[in-house]
Amino acid sequence: MNNALEVNKLCKDYGDFSLNNISFSLPAGYIMGFVGQNGSGKTTTIRLILNMTARNDGNIRIFGMDNILEEQKIKQGIAVVLDDISFVENWKVYEVEKAVKGFYNNWDSTLFHQYLNSFNLPINKKVKDLSRGMKMKLMLAVAMSHDAKLLILDEPTSGLDPIARDELLEILSEYISDGQRSVLFSTHITSDLEKIADYITLIDNGNIFYTGTKDDLLESFYVIKGGLDELTNHLQEKIIGVTTHKTGFTGLVPASEVKKLSKSIIIEISTIDEILVYISKEDKKHEQHY
């Protein structure tokens, strides 16, 4: 299987925060959710992928090419939507195209204006006068108008209302429908990913907790609930993000532990959101689960 993106043993040390041996790969034609709580290292990883910051170790290959040695060639094929607008606020919508189109060999003005029409973006309106949702759509229109094969989204849905988020997911589903394009979708709003992601990479405090298919992730962990007397020493070692209260406990366990549990313990299928919450509660350094 061809990988659109391969990240291998990536390390970055900021002193007070570090990324440690980050490794994952995104097969071509799929959507990967890149999940983690705020400050877990998602944006740093994306900045490293885009060579906006220097790495300490590891390597990144995009379309099989090194992201530093072949940076400009790679960036012709990458589209990026960041959490906030990255254009001059005084630009009008049509000026955004004038400023950036020259950089892309495959820029398609007709397609750009089609997106503007379908997103109801007024071309004479200034960027600063656009709503949060419209700014995101403008960035998407720019991102999707140069035939990019890899779309990288960094928290594009944060601050958007549910309707705008749903619209974005529809746009993304349509964008990858030809099977040639891949999406790396960084977010902490996991409900978005439950709908569209094929793969999930879960990052916590600079470490990869899980990377693999979404289905495998959801089958790999279960939420358990039980009485305090059922929280044995063995279980305490295996349970992730345990929370105790007067009447009992809740936590997350790997699927391999489920068979060993007492029958009185309630076992529930987990969601990505729950997995994220439980691993964020865990103080100890996690084992990697892939």
Next chain:
Amino acid sequence: MSNIINSIKLDYYILKSNFKIILIVVFLAMFIGIMTSNPPVIMYVISIYSANFMGSIFSIYEKNKLNKLYGVLPLGKQQVVIGRYLFTLAVGVLDGVMAIVLTLIVLYFRNINISNLAFISYLSSSILLFCVFISVQFPLYFKYEHSKITVVAILPPVVLFIIGITLFKKNAELFSPIIKYFIQNQNMIWLIGICAGLIFLCFSCLLSCVIYKNREL
């Protein structure tokens, strides 16, 4: 090369909304030209203003967080730096033409005659002044955030200029053969202003390339 041209275009669009401020400078320069006994100082006013105006591109960059845009575009850091210096040079030439025209207009309406040598000296030194300002300020702007360095960045070229003038005045005898040479070869005044200015800009551009290469976006 095409990416350098694209980078110049991008710089133009970044500064575009600020170009109307030039009108204020025209009025200011005209006002100073009318009030002063020495109208050619218009050229100094415009060259210093132009240098600071070009620095505002870094301010807009910072205010609009354009590091994100530059980090996403297929554009090398060296191309960004070279493009910015070339764009600055182009704007500097246009401002120079504007300065000449304004000075000639004021001289004409005030019926003041100055010698060719004096006019060329003013023009040449204002070109040099512009280049020195840019050459000192741009590497600082490429290294640090504009908001943190904006006041400090004005000081080095001013200090350099004051030191230069002071040295010149205190060692007038030392410079007298040079002055005589320039009186006899007036075209050389042009050359010294333009050539020294371009040399400063070239070194500054090289320094900025090195600095910006290591800067995280």
